[in-house]
Amino acid sequence: MERENPIPKRLKEARQRAKITQKELGIRIGMEESSASGRMNHYEKGRHTPDVSVLQRMAKELNVPLSYFFCESDSLAELNRIMGKMSEEERNSLIKQLSDKEPNM
Template sequence: MAFNPIPIRLKQARQLVGISQKELGIRIGMDESSASGRMNHYEKGRHTPDVETLRKLAAELNVPLNYFLCEDDLSAELACLIAQLDDEKKRALIADLKKPTS
């Protein structure tokens, strides 16, 4: 079975914001009676949210969508930092990263 980083990233981002599973579910439009259970299934890896649900979660948790797919903590942190840059700074970063090392 392949590694699924979504449950780990989802729980980390939710805890960083400091809200419950139920609260997060309600904030993205889930029914109050099922929000906690559905979010718990996502965080435990029993179910995987579809892309549209992941988009809503990312927006609510203030992380980029690709954050949920990062397999390691450094990549996840980079994804969040890069998402905060404006286009000019992103282009500069790309140019800098493409420079040959000597």
């Protein structure tokens, strides 16, 4: 069974969290003003998928890690977003804490 592309949903959530319009985001990442809203709408509706370089610019503008767009579940996406704001030291500490609790397999 093929999974649904998570990018449209993640993009819309991140943009709404940033409280900016589709057009504003498009312009901020370098799209022409006349086509920014339409192109962003196509990305959010899943009609077109942005390439990685466009996703990188969106991630930077929306203050989320690039990997956020690819998370299959909401909980993983939220963890990814939160961890993206942490320092490397904080992430390493969290990894150690979680690894210590990980069941042996």
